[in-house]
Amino acid sequence: MPALYFTENEYKSRLFATKQEMQRSGFDTLILSDPANIFYLTGFDAWSFYAPLFIVVSCDLDEPIWIGRFQDAVSARDTTYLKEENICAYPDHYVQSSTCHPAEPASHILRERGLDRGVIAVEMGAYYYTARIHAEFVRYNPNARFADGELLVNRVRLIKSDAEQAYMRQAGRIADAAIAAAIDRCAPGVRECDVVAGIYKTQISGTPEYGGVYTTSPPHFCAGERVRTPHGLWTDQPLQNNSALNIEIAGSRLHYHCPISRTVYLGLPPDSYIRLADAVVEGLNTTMDHIKPGMTAEEVELVWRRSIAKHGFEKEARLGYSIGIGFPPTWGERTASLRPGDKTVLQPGMAFHCMSGLWLDSTGIAITQSFLVTKEGNEPLTQYDRSLAAKT
Template sequence: MPALYFTEVEYRARLAATKVEMEKSGFDTIILSDPANIFYLTGFDAWAFYSPLFLVVSCNLDQPIWIGRFMDAVSARDTTYLRDENIRSYPDHFVQSSTSHPVEPTSEILKERNLDKGSIGVEMGAYYYTARIHAEFVRNLPNVRFGDAELLVNRVRLVKSPAEQDYMRQAGRIADAAMAAAIDKCAPGVRECDVVSEIYKTQISGTPEFGGVYTTSPPHFCAGERVRTPHGLWTDQPLQNNSPLNIEIAGARLHYHCPISRTVYLGQPPESYWRLADAVVEGLNTTMDSIRPGMTAEEVELVWRKSISRHGFEKEARLGYSIGLGFPPTWGERTTSLRPGDKTVLQPGMAFHCMSGLWLENTGIAITQSFLVTENGNEPLTLFERKLAAKN
């Protein structure tokens, strides 16, 4: 029996919701290449997306069709609810070949199922849907009208089921543990890479109750002058006294992510840095206190913007983004952003990372909060105290 993370009833509900969106968009069929969306609709869980991997969803079929490299079909049988007839593969000579492409056998499978006509949606902006893949589909399926179905399934994913919410809470506990391990390790003279090794260890070992999995990106670890950069990586240099460092990581439970960022200051922070930290924490707390269902994404950002402006700060980048299920290279769902112009209405079950950080010309700070929207407000997914972590 396959090792499913969710019930078949839940998978069928996700598929039904996807088909409703397909019909609204005028698609007879969609071809998915985003591994998060393939996982969401089937449970498929293996590192197989380095080679072309597809999930075909048709309004006329009761199950999707998984199509991937022949050796990964074993994982499809082990981790999905799909019947064997809907697990299809292509031979190994199509893998990383300069003379042929996996879209060729994929197109033949579509023809077998009479899906080589009508309107087909593809994920034009997905990270793993390449220009070569699209050109091959156009060449091999001349009777198809291709359209852009990017984010169609991502939007179905916006509201999390109770089971998904539980996984995200567990991811939050892993994130808390990993951040605690990192801050505990930080000290003048300790190499940056040695702190990050503690993060990785805790991310995977998780808690005594549940373990973690790999996250979509490496830890962002910005020490010294790099504290003014949001997405820098660690070095093998020792940490210096009297300087800040920013850490952004996530806990991941069965690919459901809960991000967290904290700033650590080694030594005694100057008064100017305390003022910066106080402004960020006040803005974050004020924002979290205001969040409730029915608000729009841009209204959430406006609360933050007004708060930090009273301290003389402004932030050009978005305040946050929707989170949940994630595969490399991002734990963001690429749908809703907390920023001006995004009029998405918050609903119970949506999840976000409130990325309340400021990166200035010569310094930076990041003290953030992931949360679930609830019936009456919001639920923090991490419990780590919202403050500057000063280590004298």
């Protein structure tokens, strides 16, 4: 029996919702290449997306069709609910070849199932849908009209089921453990890479109740002058006294991600940095106190913007983004963002990372909060103290 993370009924309800969106958009067939969407609709879980990997959803078929490298078909049998006839593999000579491409056998399967006509939607902006893949699909399906179906499934994913919310709470506990381990290890003279090694260990070992899996990106570890950068990486240099460092990581439980960022100050923070930290923490807490269903994403950002403006600060980048399933290179769902102009209405079951950080010309700070939208307001997914971690 396959090792499913959810009930077969839940997968079928996700497929039904996807088909409804396809019909509203006028799509007959949808080809998905984003591993997060493939995972969401089928449960498929293996590191095989470095070679072209697809599932095909048709409004006329009861199940998606999985199409991937022949040796990964065994993982499709092990991790999905799909019938054998809907697990289709292409031979190895199509892998990383300059003379042939997996879109050719995939198109043969479309033709055999009568899916090579009408409107075929593809994920034009997905990280794993390349220009060559699209050109090959167009070449081998001359009777079809191709349309952009990017983010169709991503938007179906916005509202999490009770089972998904449970995994995200578990990811939050892993995130808490990992950030606690990192901050505990930070001290003058300790190499940056040794702190990050502790993060990786905790991310994977998880808690006594459940373990973690790899996250979509490495830890962002910005010490010294790099504290003013949001996405820097660690070095093998020792941490210095009287300096700040930012850490952004996530806990991942069965690919459901819960991010967290904290700033550590080694030594006694100067008054100017304490004022910066106070402004960020006040802005974050004020924002969290206001978040409730029915607000729009831009209204959430406005609460934050007004709060930090009282202290003379402004933030150009978005305040946050929707989270859930994550595969490299991002744990963001690429849908709703907490920023001006985003009219997305918050609904119970949505999850976000409130990325309340400020990066200035010579310094930076990041103290953030992941949360679920609830019927009454919101539920923080991490419990680690929302404050500057000063280690004197």
